[in-house]
Amino acid sequence: MGDPLFYPFELEKYLEDLLPDRDELLLEMEKAALEETIPVVTPSVGNFLQLLIEICGSRSVLEIGTAIGYSTMYLAQGVRKTGGKVVTVDMNRGRMERAVKYLQRAGLDGQVEFSIENALHCLPKISGPFDFIFMDAAKGEYDQYLDLLIPLVNDGGILVIDNVLFRGWVVPGSAYDAKYNTMVSVMRNFLDRLVHLPGFKVSILPFGDGLAIARKER
Numbered sequence: 001m002g003d004p005l006f007y008p009f010e011l012e013k014y015l016e017d018l019l020p021d022r023d024e025l026l027l028e029m030e031k032a033a034l035e036e037t038i039p040v041v042t043p044s045v046g047n048f049l050q051l052l053i054e055i056c057g058s059r060s061v062l063e064i065g066t067a068i069g070y071s072t073m074y075l076a077q078g079v080r081k082t083g084g085k086v087v088t089v090d091m092n093r094g095r096m097e098r099a100v101k102y103l104q105r106a107g108l109d110g111q112v113e114f115s116i117e118n119a120l121h122c123l124p125k126i127s128g129p130f131d132f133i134f135m136d137a138a139k140g141e142y143d144q145y146l147d148l149l150i151p152l153v154n155d156g157g158i159l160v161i162d163n164v165l166f167r168g169w170v171v172p173g174s175a176y177d178a179k180y181n182t183m184v185s186v187m188r189n190f191l192d193r194l195v196h197l198p199g200f201k202v203s204i205l206p207f208g209d210g211l212a213i214a215r216k217e218r
C-alpha cells in the first residue's frame, strides 16, 4: 500500500506557487490561521472562489462559516468586480470580530454584511435568493445546511461546498484513524446525496480539501 495520506499537500503547494503573489494582509491571516489551527481554505481554493464569482457574474453571495474572514476576502474581491455583496455568517463572535477588522483593513468591509448567528437558526429567516453560496461551516451539519440552502440558490446559481473529500479519506481504501469513521461516513453519504440532487448539476474538484460545485438548473 502506498502513502496512507491521500491529501495531496505537494499538489496544493505547487498550485500555491503558481498563484500571483498574495498581499501582506492575506499572508498575515494565513499565518494566524496556521498558528491557531483555524481551518481556512487553501490559497488556490480562495483564488478559485474569486474567479468563479467573476466568471458567473455573481452579485448576491452568501457564505456559511466566516472564521477570521480569509475566504471572505476572496469572495469580497470577487463581488467588488461584479458590483455585488457578500453576506457572511458565523456563530463565533470572537472570530467574526477579527474578520470584520481584516476586511476593514483591506477596504472590503463595504462589500460585506457580517452576521453573528447560528446558520441553522438564521438560514430559515434569511432573504434570498443568492447567485453564489459558499458552504464551509461544521461538516457534521452539512445535510442540514443543504436542506436550508437549496431554496436559497437562485435559478442558474451555484452552491460551492468545501472539505467534501475530507483529506482524501472519503476515497474507499484510504487509511485514517478510526476516530474519523463517523465523519468519513457522514461525508460519503452527503456526497452521495449531493451528486443525486434533483434539479442540480454537480462536479467535484479534487484540490484543496475537495470542493463540490452544484449548479441549480434554470
Ligand SMILES: C[S@@+](CC[C@H](N)C(=O)[O-])C[C@H]1O[C@@H](n2cnc3c(N)ncnc32)[C@H](O)[C@@H]1O
Residues within 6 Å of the ligand: 039, 040, 041, 064, 065, 066, 067, 068, 069, 070, 071, 072, 089, 090, 091, 092, 095, 117, 118, 119, 120, 136, 137, 138, 141
Ligand atoms: C472551516 S471554518 C470556516 C473557514 C473560512 N470559510 C475560511 O476558509 O476562511 C468553519 C467556521 O464555521 C463556524 N460554524 C460552525 N458551525 C456553525 C453554525 N452552525 N453556524 C454558524 N457558524 C458555524 C465555526 O465557528 C468556524 O469559524
